[in-house]
Amino acid sequence: MELAAAAALGKFIGAGLACIGMGGSAMGVGNVAGNFLAGALRNPSAAAGQTATLFIGIAFAEALGIFSFLVALLLMFAV
Amino acid sequence: MATEEHSEGLAFHPMDQFIVKPLFGGDEVGVLTVTNVTLWMAIAVLAIIALFVLGTRGRAVVPSRTQSVAELAYGFVHKMVEDVAGHDAVKFFPYIFTLFIFIVFSNFLGLLPKAFTPTSHIAVTAVLAMAVFLTVTIVGFVKHGLHFLGLFWVSSAPLPLRPVLALIEVISYFVRPVSHSIRLAGNMMAGHAVIKVFAAFAPLVLISGVGIAVTPLSILAITAIYGLEILVAFIQAYVFTILTCVYLKDALHPAH
Amino acid sequence: MANTTETATEAVGEAASHAAEAAGHAAQSAGMPQLDTSTFANQIFWLVVALIVIYFVLSRIALPRIGGVLADRQRTITSDIAAAEELKAKAVEAEKAYNQAIADARTEAAKIVAEARAEIQKDLDAATAKADAEIAAKAAESAARIDEIRAGAIESVKEVANDTAAALVAALGGSADGASVATAVADRMKG
Numbered sequence: 001m002e003l004a005a006a007a008a009l010g011k012f013i014g015a016g017l018a019c020i021g022m023g024g025s026a027m028g029v030g031n032v033a034g035n036f037l038a039g040a041l042r043n044p045s046a047a048a049g050q051t052a053t054l055f056i057g058i059a060f061a062e063a064l065g066i067f068s069f070l071v072a073l074l075l076m077f078a079v
Numbered sequence: 080m081a082t083e084e085h086s087e088g089l090a091f092h093p094m095d096q097f098i099v100k101p102l103f104g105g106d107e108v109g110v111l112t113v114t115n116v117t118l119w120m121a122i123a124v125l126a127i128i129a130l131f132v133l134g135t136r137g138r139a140v141v142p143s144r145t146q147s148v149a150e151l152a153y154g155f156v157h158k159m160v161e162d163v164a165g166h167d168a169v170k171f172f173p174y175i176f177t178l179f180i181f182i183v184f185s186n187f188l189g190l191l192p193k194a195f196t197p198t199s200h201i202a203v204t205a206v207l208a209m210a211v212f213l214t215v216t217i218v219g220f221v222k223h224g225l226h227f228l229g230l231f232w233v234s235s236a237p238l239p240l241r242p243v244l245a246l247i248e249v250i251s252y253f254v255r256p257v258s259h260s261i262r263l264a265g266n267m268m269a270g271h272a273v274i275k276v277f278a279a280f281a282p283l284v285l286i287s288g289v290g291i292a293v294t295p296l297s298i299l300a301i302t303a304i305y306g307l308e309i310l311v312a313f314i315q316a317y318v319f320t321i322l323t324c325v326y327l328k329d330a331l332h333p334a335h
Numbered sequence: 336m337a338n339t340t341e342t343a344t345e346a347v348g349e350a351a352s353h354a355a356e357a358a359g360h361a362a363q364s365a366g367m368p369q370l371d372t373s374t375f376a377n378q379i380f381w382l383v384v385a386l387i388v389i390y391f392v393l394s395r396i397a398l399p400r401i402g403g404v405l406a407d408r409q410r411t412i413t414s415d416i417a418a419a420e421e422l423k424a425k426a427v428e429a430e431k432a433y434n435q436a437i438a439d440a441r442t443e444a445a446k447i448v449a450e451a452r453a454e455i456q457k458d459l460d461a462a463t464a465k466a467d468a469e470i471a472a473k474a475a476e477s478a479a480r481i482d483e484i485r486a487g488a489i490e491s492v493k494e495v496a497n498d499t500a501a502a503l504v505a506a507l508g509g510s511a512d513g514a515s516v517a518t519a520v521a522d523r524m525k526g
Contacts, residue, residue: 010495059318063258066265101375120385131397140408153401173394181389202375203382260515
């Protein structure tokens with residue numbers, strides 16, 4: 001029983017730690033969007049053609065955060 | 080199990096909204112059982128038919144309101160396919176359009192209160208992502224044969240680096256369907272769960288005095304998150320579609 | 336909330352035992368409905384049905400129709416633009432013709448004005464010349480009359496002088512014939 005309680009404790013702590021990764025992904029997404037905005041303000045005429053690239057970049061940066069979200073969920077509910 | 084540790088009447092069940100349950104009694108969910116998944120997918124299909132078949136019935140040169148919405152969606156996806164995947168990808172347009180429209184309608188219908196969101200389930204998005212992955216891989220090998228493997232051999236890199244890069248490229252290629260499906264399901268699930276968590280705080284005013292401050296705040300938060308979710312519902316469908324186009328471009332033009 | 340540590344540990348213990356139990360029967364009641372594999376077959380089946388229905392409805396009916404409408408509209412717009420271009424060209428042509436007509440009318444009017452002016456000038460010249468001639472004739476006549484009158488006056492003076500001289504001679508007791516008197520008078524008058 002003690003062991004099971006320790007395992008549960010570890011799971012919750014691990015899930016919390018995994019959520020830190022989402023913060024990193026948030027910084028990445030913010031970085032992509034901010035740099036896009038900086039470039040777009042510098043050259044607004046070229047910005048419209050690059051929105052697709054923007055979303056692809058955001059999606060790739062976000063994917064890694066979602067992996068840590070997934071790890072957290074798996075720890076909480078599946079392990 | 081985390082949901083069981085509530086106290087004094089506040090009920091946190093953020094995941095209950097995702098439970099698949101049979102519509103007409105019974106507990107067992109067999110393959111053919113009519114469940115809430117079936118219901119909401121059917122609603123999505125009917126809405127799609129209403130918009131794209133009944134809405135465009137007039138074939139008017141000067142469009143009605145519904146027809147112009149249908150034309151807007153058509154033009155949006157068509158342009159995306161052409162711009163991102165290239166001109167020869169247009170023959171995959173109905174396929175990509177089907178995915179896009181299904182995801183958009185599922186996401187938005189899922190935002191209705193009491194609704195069920197099929198796209199928040201990993202099983203559903205995994206099927207969508209695997210369909211894209213298999214299509215892309217098969218198209219790549221059919222069109223280019225073994226040259227398609229050149230996608231992993233970065234010929235512009237220095238020779239000693241190439242095997243390492245090839246390993247990375249192969250891994251990232253096989254991670255694609257995983258990230259593709261979990262991104263969509265994770266976003267939808269997270270948003271809905273957050274709304275549910277805030278909603279669970281709302282009845283606090285009935286229980287304790289702190290609720291006078293907490294209840295309005297939670298209602299405000301629900302409203303704000305709901306607005307964000309409307310944005311996310313569209314953006315995730317857009318991202319799913321545009322990534323499909325990007326993968327398709329890799330299959331059609333594997334030049335690295 | 337969490338009034339005693341006792342209940343908390345109890346809850347954790349319960350959760351842990353629950354987890355052990357859940358591992359037994361495939362995460363049935365534990366947490367995420369998304370990981371409940373017993374519903375996967377059902378969801379996938381209905382998803383495939385829905386996707387096939389949507390695909391066929393869209394690719395057989397909706398998309399060709401919308402594509403057709405868009406192509407139609409494009410064609411209509413193109414032909415409308417062509418028609419508009421044509422009309423515009425026509426308008427330009429008409430404007431050119433109009434300007435031409437105005438220019439023509441203007442030169443015509445200028446010509447007519449010039450002609451009229453020349454005619455009037457001619458009439459005027461003729462009238463002036465006639466008037467000049469009349470005036471000259473009148474002046475000549477008047478001059479002739481004046482000369483005549485002047486001559487008449489000199490004659491009268493001569494007569495009067497003759498008569499007066501004869502009368503004077505007679506009054507002074509001399510006698511003189513008319514002829515010598517006249518010569519003398521003429522001499523004096525000349526002198």
